[in-house]
Each structure stands twice: as structure tokens, then as C-alpha cells.
Amino acid sequence: MRLFFSLVVSCCLVLAACNTIDVYEKTTPFPAFKWTTDNKPVFNFTIKDTNALYNIFVVVKHEDAYHYNNLWLNVTTKAPGTAAVSQQLEIILANNGKGWLGSGIDDIFTHWVRITQAPVKLKKGDYQFTLQQIMRENPLESVLSAGIRVEKATP
Template sequence: MNNFRALIFFCGILVTLLSGCDANTIVDSNRSMPARNWNYANKVTTVIEIKDAAKPVSIYFKLRHTNDYKYANIFVLFEIKGGGQKKQTRRYEYKLAQPDGQWNGSGSGNLYTYVMPLLTNYRFPAAGKYELAIEQNMRDNPLKEISDAGIKVVSLEQRK
């Protein structure tokens, strides 16, 4: 009977691990914020290598905050540099809560998680290595109750 339980447990873990994999994900990085404080200096960065600039990607901003986050929105700066191109910086605002205070993200305990689009169906201007960076752009520094932030890049090309 114990072997049967162990087999069921192992199969459950295996299914969970395999279902979490996305063959089209190029990068999925997170940065944990010290003491849940996102400082201007704590940029979330990742480097990707683009081999074929004709293939489109989508780039997402990932965020996790606690229930004690005191704003209904967040402003971030998104920066792309590399590939022999000039650095590009864009400012984004994301609504995190409804007017009644209900969080828009998916909740688990005291944490709320978001995956929000930065660029969809985007084509890099040329092949090469690119550094992507996200910086919080609120008035508060540090921005309190941010657990972690990240960048996810997904290829829109169907893999075979």
C-alpha cells in the first residue's frame, strides 16, 4: 500500500512539473525584492539572444505584491538595449485594483500575482543580444509590499 501511495505522489509531482513547462517560453525570470521593498536601483533585468528578428515575440511584466500594497496601480519603466540599436525606454501604467479595492491579480494567501503585457507581437529590429530591464517608477522609493517582479518573453512561432 505504501508503494502505491508513493507512486501516486511521484506521478502527481511529475504531472505538475511537466504541465508548468511552456515550449514557447524563451525567458521567464523573477527577482525577489529584499524585505518586500522595490527600490529604484533594483532593476529587473534579463538578457536574450535573438537569432531571427523576423520571428515575433510577446514580452510580459510579472508582478507579485501583498495585500498591504497601498496603491491601485503601478508605473514602470521598460528598457530595451542591444542589437546595435539605440536604447529604448517606455513608461507603462498598470491598474492593479478595481475602484472598489478588489485586486485584479490572482490571489494566493496574502500575495497577488499579475502577468501583464509590455509588447505583443513584437519583432526585434535585428538579430543579436538584448538586455531587457524593468524599473519601478512610482514616487515612493522604495515601493513597499512588492514581493517580486519579473520578465517573461514568449515566442509566437508555433514549435513543432
């Protein structure tokens, strides 16, 4: 009976772990941990569920040696049936009270920063996001990778 109970609990845990809310996440690594302004990673994904609400995040991974507490980005979005739209966004990575705001292991920190004010409805179809760093420093040193994450908002 104990073995049966253990097996049932294990199966439930495995099934619960498979119930993910992720729709898309991809990052692009930067050579020699330097992000140049002409290196503009592009991320493509498809939305099928138009009933759901979505959160969109920028994902940034950097070393502790990164010189700034923020990151300015030019984010270009191409949604189905519309022209591309660009916007400048400031991504806050640290503050004086807490230090780095992301999660860290050793001297590497990863940030998932939501760029939508609230969960948004997305049209069915293909989306394209392009990221460009627009900091004064070029290349921007100690940045390992950047990317996009899209997830269904939990009700």
C-alpha cells in the same frame, strides 16, 4: 490492453506539457519586500527564431497590502544593434470592480502584464531589459519581485 492505453495517454500528456511557448522568464526578488528606485533589475535573453512573433510581459508579485492599483515603471530596452530606449509604462494591477487582476494564493498576487500592444518581431541576438519603479513612494512596500517574460505568440 488497458495498461498499454494508459501508458500511451500518459506519454502524450508528458510530451504535450513539454511543448512550451516560453522563451524567457525571470524575476528578481526584493529584500524585505521593498522595491527602491535605485534597485533596477536587469534581464538578458537571446532571440534565435526571427520568424516567430513574440509577446513581452512585465511580471510583478506583491502582497495584498500593496497600497496602489497600479505601478509606474521606467522600462529600458537594449535590442541588438541599437541604442537603449527608455519608456514610462503604467501597469494596471487592480480595478474597483474586480479587485486585483492577477492570480493570487493567500495574500500574494502575481501579474503577467503584456507591454507590447500586439505580438512583435524581434531581431536575432541579445536583448537587455531594465526595470525601475518610479512611483512616488520610495521604497515601494509590499512588492516581492519584478521581472520580464518573453513568449512566442500562438498562431
